[in-house]
Amino acid sequence: MRNFNCDHCDNLVFFENIQCVKCSHVLGFLPDILNLGALESSGENEWRALTSVARDRLYRQCQNGHEHAVCNWMVPVEDANPFCVACRLNRTIPDLTIAENLERWHKMELAKRRLIYTLLNLGLPLEGKEGRPALQFNFLADVPGATPVLTGHENGLITLNIAEADDTEREKRRTSLHEPYRTLLGHFRHEVGHYYWDLLVANTPRLKRFRELFGDETQDYSAALKNHYEHGAPADWPQHFVSAYASSHPWENWAETWAHYLHITDTIETAAGFGMTLRPRHPAAQTMTADPKRVLETGDSFDGILKNWMPLTYALNSLNRGMGLPDLYPFVLSTPATDKLRFVHETVRSSNGAGSDQFAISSRAA
Secondary structure: OOOEEOOOOOOEEOOOOOEOOOOOOEEEEEOOOOEEEEEEEOOOOOEEEOOHHHOOOEEEEOHHHHHHOOOOEEEEOOOOOOOOOOHHHEEEOOOOOOHHHHHHHHHHHHHHHHHHHHHHHOOOOOOOOOOOOOOEEEEEOOOOOOOOOOOEEEOOEEEEEHHHHOHHHHHHHHHHOOOOOOOHHHHHHHHHHHHHHHHHOOOOOHHHHHHHHHOOOOOOHHHHHHHHHHHOOOOOHHHOOOOOHHHOOHHHHHHHHHHHHHHHHHHHHHHHHOOOOOOOOOHHHHHOOOOHHHHHHHOOOHHHHHHHHHHHHHHHHHHHHHOOOOOOOOOOOOHHHHHHHHHHHHHHHHHOOOOHHHHHHHHHHO
16 A cells, blocks of 8 residues: 555545544545545535646545445546445445444445555456456345355355454454464455456466466365365465465465465555665665556566565564564465465466566466
8 A cells, every 4th residue: 555645735644544634634535546635625525636636626425435434435526326436346235223333344344445446556357357247245244043144255246244344253263263364454355366366367378377386276165175174284384375274275275375465565565655675684675666556567577576575574573573463474485385476466467468478478388
């Protein structure tokens, strides 16, 4: 996530802010320019952007922000859809007559919009292509006496149990499932990985290379998961996978790796946006870019990204330990895991037209 400044007073503001604490200007995220902008009222639910990139462009508040205060994204006035580009992906929202559901849904939306920002920034499609379904979200709650809601993906629809928005419940599940890292944003990044496997890998020339790196996805998925939950991951999983769960099935291997790729690119963008460098032992970290899209368009290799990432994790993990907190990134990337991350990077570049020739050559060579 890049850093933002108020267009009126230049004060530092943050992605989730709805008002500048210094000058009190209303803030809204403008997805058409991927910027958090200061706004001035121009009528009933009509706002004029102050940022130079969209100066005098008119917007209205997303309906979920206007009615429920769970969204700070804006909609261009000429767009007939009452919802912003993130909220229009929702198929089902929780029952808001239950008091705690509004707060839980709000937390879910905060994480979802960070995901959508990254997807837009990387140039990844949200609407599907070649007859594939568009990306959609279900936010559901358990109903007493009914089958519990399972978080997962099916044919473009990502379902999330809003109980995960409760910190105590999420920590209980993290501990019971022996996961070192479990967050709302992590759920979104993992599940959307399944969507992009269907969109960018299945039935494409990339499938052959995928199987060489991740395994044969035609093996019985249900049986593989049953085996994982009954017997756990193989003892040597750290030498081959980004996480224990990635060892359960090639689809989960891909989704976990995809999520880690988004962890890496988003965190590097944040660090670079704040001008972070690491000296004197890691001079490569001084080249961190605040624009992951530029990395994709200029063909920077994933090796260059890793040169930024690894020393950054050393610093961030040490800072967390200094505060008595768990490591920010409690993972070790083996050579096979790095090769898989590199494949994800090439797939993302190929999806928006960047580096497609390079990928074709590497695929034929494989």
